[in-house]
Amino acid sequence: MDAPNNELMSALATLLEAGKYSDLTIVCGVKRYAVHRAIVCSRSGFFDGACSSPFREAQTGIIDLSDDDAEAVEHMVRYFYHLDYLNKPKSRRSSYRSSRPASPTSPRSPTRRRPKKLNLALVEDPLLATAAASAAANPLTPPDDRTNQFEMLDSSKLPDTPVEDQYVEEDPFENTFEDQLPDSTQAHLVTHAKVYAIAEKYGIAGLKSLAQRKFSTQIALHFSCPEFPDACQEAYETTVDSDRGLRDLIIQTFRAHPDLAFRKDVEDVVKVTPNLAWELFRLGWGMPVY
Known part of the structure; x- marks a missing residue:
């Protein structure tokens, strides 16, 4: 991203963290999220309808989603302000520095400790x-x-660093957020399936597409993980038959790895998930699955 985009995303993140100017509250169990109608309602038809109708939610400014999965609700709210979930955003400091051109006369290593200001009174x-x-x-x-x-x-x-290093450019975004790289060692398949379902329920097309991409990437890497059968059950029980976003990815995984059918944990899930069992039956007989 360039500097203006970094600045915009950092500002949105700050709105969520601080709750400043919030005019809507999303409740899920014991958690409360101070959000903004202009941001939430412009991204979801459900929230737009709830806030623009004469229903109780529009009058109280509180939308109760306690019947939904708490983890999925948290990721949905995070997506509204970060365009992502699970992964923490890059820090404003890192984004700011990455957008600045490197100085041709005094290049600095990314891991170099920031020099302290020179206090002339101590010299x-x-x-x-x-x-x-x-x-x-x-x-x-x-x-x-x-x-x-x-x-x-x-x-x-004496100062800790040479005098020539004392006059460094101040970083206005320092220490705002901490960096965290995506955790590629964990599958999060069930989580992605839950986010996909809640995005469909509340009409958040961007979040649904993002969850599908994450699910596709992780199922290709972690199809052998213990979480795989639970993710299959979650995807089939929370989507309608015509929604093939996750179901096709699961069937493709069984087609590419037929040994999955011999796993006991997979067998147990197939027995209690009729739609999955029916599609695997058609797959086994070479019939189209759709």
């Missing part, structure tokens, strides 16, 4: 310090040996 004049020491030892006779004039300095009072 003694080396010439005055040497003269004072000489006068105290023998005020009338100059010393025979020329000592290093810098030996009289208290090293603890």
